[in-house]
Amino acid sequence: MSWYAMDTWIVVVAVLAAVACALPGNFLVLRRMSMMGDAISHAVLPGLAIAFLVTGARSSLTMFIAAAIVGVLTAVFTQWISKFGNVDRGASMGIVFTTLFALGLILIVQAADHVDLDPGCVLYGAIELTPLDVVWRPEWFGQSLEVPRAALVLGAVTLLNLLFVVIFFKELRIASFDPELATTIGINANLMHYLLMTLVAITTVAAFEAVGSIIVIAMLITPAATAHLLTDRLIVMVVISALIAMLSAILGHVSALIVPGWFGFAGTSTSGMMAVMSGLIFAAVLLFAPRYGILKFGALRRKRCKSAA
């Protein structure tokens, strides 16, 4: 395996994207809305297409804003349909995101002549290309660093998510575990819901450029669910999920370089392997977690201690 400066930047971008997703993901998992991440990340397509059609250029900022708005709208429409139409939540979510996705696809095909937009990029991103887009060259210990745009954007989003989780920790905790209690003690659970959805939308849009929207779902849900198997304390869960996200990002890139070599290939998609690695970590924890794992080692040991005593 050969490691270049570029690989370091890929890992940095991957870690930032993974941590940015894992932080709000904890609350999605606890509120049983994991599939909302899936819905939002598919539904941003028409937002991107409209931004392209209106501005006629791949301007990052308009794209970002339009996609984030459509992401929040997905949450709003889902809520409306399940409330006014009395439709099962999962079904209303599926209807909203597939419809928006279809709309986005048609818009992109219509615009294919004058803008170059590959829907494939939205789905699985192009993390391997992010280090090429350098926007900032600070001096650091006498060496010139070449910071790519994706690292800056994802760093900012990670910081934003971290601030959100720290500032609203109490509110998020109560709203996640007991929305009714939250309402009675004066926390607007509905507002927290939409704040969280906005954050998920922003994170999704920021991360899809780097890792692709499908991998966003992996990083939103898998580290948080893994951490949920390891602890009962929310704050510990958030920290563990961030660590697992980091680990799967690093392992993802390393394995994308190494594993295909065993079969005689040159390398594969980093974002795909990140998802696979997080899945493997989840599988290991699912089996061996001390208390909530399937094999229940912890419970066995406790039982043995008890019977010995």
Add this chain to the structure above:
Amino acid sequence: MELSEIIDILLLRDHTTRRVVICTILLGCAGGLMGGFLLLRKRSLLGDTLSHATLPGVGIAFMVSVSLGMEGKSLPVLLLGAAISGVLGCWLVLFIRNHSRIKDDAAMGIVLSVFFGAGVAVLALVQRMPEASAAGLKSFIYGKTASMVKSDFQLLMAVTGGVLLLSFMLFKEFRLLCFDEDFAAAQGWPVRWLDGLLLALVTLVTVAGLQAVGLILIIAFLMTPAAAARFWSDHLDRMLILSAGIGAFSGWLGASISALFPKMPAGAVIVLVAAVCFLCSMLFGQRRGVLVRLYQQACLQGDIGRQHLLRALYEIIEADAGHIAEIMPRPVLFRQVRGRRTWSDARLKRYVRRAYQDGLIQQPGGETITLTDAGLAEAAKVTRNHRLWEMYLIEYADVAASRVDRDADAVEHILGERMVATLEAKLLQVHAAGGPSVPASPHPIRTGD
């Protein structure tokens, strides 16, 4: 474009588009039917997981068949791989859900994204394989009817036709499974096998749709028609048939539009047509549509308002009359009635107008309201119901007399005839005296002004 050309395409007379349209009709029909079963079993999102989980199967099947020296892009092999990995994904979701504290939404999210990630990684490898061109594999994600050849159509038609036939044959069993799983098990049906078979049929529809509409849009085939049909009927058979019908209609219209206009991908247009069907059903649906429910709510509101008006009038007359025999229709001041409830002028006038139309009140005009004889009888009945409830609540539910008025208000309007008779019989036993037809109020009545 000529009109005759449009009609030719819509009526399936056009040879170049006929195959595509027939396929999408069959696909929509099968998707709608299977989606109906999924929706009723509250498993709509399982279709989402299933379709995403097919991707690694496609890639691995391609690699395996190439390494065995076969032509990589043989559709049956790819679809077989897709079906295997899709079923494996669904099984993992159920396994994680049943054996750990992870809830099914998170389990679906994990399986969906990890499988899709694996699929992306495998496809990236396949594209770097020197031996074979893998150009067509990406069409499984977005769908491309144009990339289909005659044998693909035949396969698709055979699969969807088979699914439709099998689900018609097992209709009764599936219906029982959706309606009451435990009852089916108690009756001795092999519920687990039926459940597995249903999942297998859903998988077949999904993989059959992969090439035509792509793995993301096929989710809509499984969800939207079923959810739309749910607004029209509470009857299981009718809802399923309607769901299949909406699916077929969307397939027919969507594919035709896509054939008529340039640069309209068929899958996406079909999904949009289905979404419009859903929106219309949600608004105008006969059983659970938004408008129907609003109308029913307004009717109930009107009924409750009329009953409150009648009782207010009765109680004002009752308070002035010394004895129950002296209660006669007489003019009551408008503001006196309004003061008894928190009604606006406009609202009270609306209720008065409606009561006049029903012949309960004499011609309204000026400052007073006068009951008719029929109105007085109805008012006595309404008041009696209210008082009966109050007595019942005091007697059996230990509600304090000072607040029983409001509690009774909330329930009295939905009192059935039989319930009234039962209450009367019970209360007459307690108050053995028999007494007047309208019992006295158990609490002091608020005056209007």
